[in-house]
Amino acid sequence: MATSARDLRRSGRGPVVAGIELAAGGVRAVVGRREEGRLLLLGNGFSQLPPSAINGGLVVDRAAVSTAITGALGHAEVREHASRIVAAIDGDDIRTFHIGTTFDRAAAAEPIVASEVERALREAREAAARAARDGAAEDPALRGVATVQLREDRAGFAVDGRPLEQLIGFQGRFVEVRSDISLAPLLQAGAATTAIEDAKRKGTVASGIHGLARLLALSGYTDGAVLRLGADLTAFAVIRGGRVVATRVFGLGRDAFLSRAQSRDVDARVWARCVVAPLPSQEAQLPGRWSFVGVPETLVALPHALGDALVEARGGAVDLVPLKISTASRIIADASLHADHLVACGAAALAAELT
Structure with a gap:
């Protein structure tokens, strides 16, 4: 019998996801699912690439990379098929902006309610996206380069300077929503996305080093x-x-x-x-x-x-x-996993919405 999304949320389980690292020399993939706040890995795979297939995070040989994605996922998905994929890339011109958006609450003595949180998240998302675009426009290395937002990840909250994992029920005047916004050159992000599509899969792209560091911070x-x-x-x-x-x-x-x-x-x-x-x-x-x-x-x-x-x-x-x-203590894995897989694990943690 199929398990509904609501049942998965209630049990603390998430859908099966895959994290892929696209890097010079090879493609690594891990497959797993969220289990009670941790990422349970179900398999991993690696496919070697010709030396020039990926250069500086840019997919140059699309056919070779899409074939490698298929091969790496084929090894990693022996037990279960991933329904959600995040691919990690890194390059000189990929930027992650770490932005805090602060709101002044008039009713500082009243507990924060869900409607306030929803409004704060919506406004913070818009403000953070604007700040990231402005930051990219002021970056000399990106001047004249068309960029695209890869993703926006919530990095936490704070009330009157005190870091919190969630806001509902807390009191205070100044509420800060912390966001991480990753941008990449359109050419680089588009080449990675197209390689995934050529492998007959759908997925999004993220900064590899940011995903790895975020996984370690969560751990x-x-x-x-x-x-x-x-x-x-x-x-x-x-x-x-x-x-x-x-x-x-x-x-x-x-x-x-x-x-x-x-x-x-x-x-x-x-x-x-x-x-x-x-x-x-x-x-x-x-x-x-x-x-x-x-x-x-x-x-x-x-x-x-x-x-x-x-x-x-x-x-x-x-x-x-x-x-x-x-x-990376939020990862549950067997002995076949080693540190070189952790960039792919960071991408999988993003796909699993590990918080």
Whole structure:
């Protein structure tokens, strides 16, 4: 007998979803469903890509990528078919804006009711979208580039500065709705969407590093940074107070270092300076806790150089460790899952509406 959407909500279960990472070198997919606030994974898959099929997050060889999507999902969907798909991409020109919209309540002593929340969410969504568009228009790298909103995710609430997971029943004067808005160049988002459609599937596109960091924040990673070294790019995100507050992506990845073994130490120091360069709109210093993924043993010079650069920038000790699956405690998975799957897991968590 079929299970209705209402029954799924009552039981804490969600529909079967898939998260896909589209990156240089391959496509990773995970399939799972929300179970009582966690993501129960049912399968995972990987399909290799020709070296130039995806470059800097842009799908170049649409046929190869759509075939890889079909293959990765075929392995991941052995047990159940996904009805909802989110694909994760990263690139230099993908932006995620972290926006707070504040409302002044006249009846500060009265408990917040559902109708107030609905109105606040609607108005905050519109205000955040405008702020993101304005931010993109002021970004020199995006000047003259047509962009599209990938998605809007609620990042939490606050009442009189106190962070909350929900608003109903609380009292206070100033209500803040926190939103994360991701934008991407139209060409990049459209190419990824078309590759999914060519694989005979329907799905949306999201920022990979933001989805990964959001999953870690939901799992209790309250303060720190997560860094992913891809084949052709580096992406990292900063988490403060259990919220993703900044992301950066730049086009320097594993392949560049592996092809220049003779200058690896010098290259590592240049790379580290790119990571620790000041983030726009972030006055606070970079965190002292970092987790990294995608760094092979042959490139240990990279985290070593980053540690030195962070110590110099912060003036104190730092902690850099490989990212472990257990850090994403909202994921329930078997031993076949490893840290390289976590970007796809972040996309699946978005698809499952994990909060």
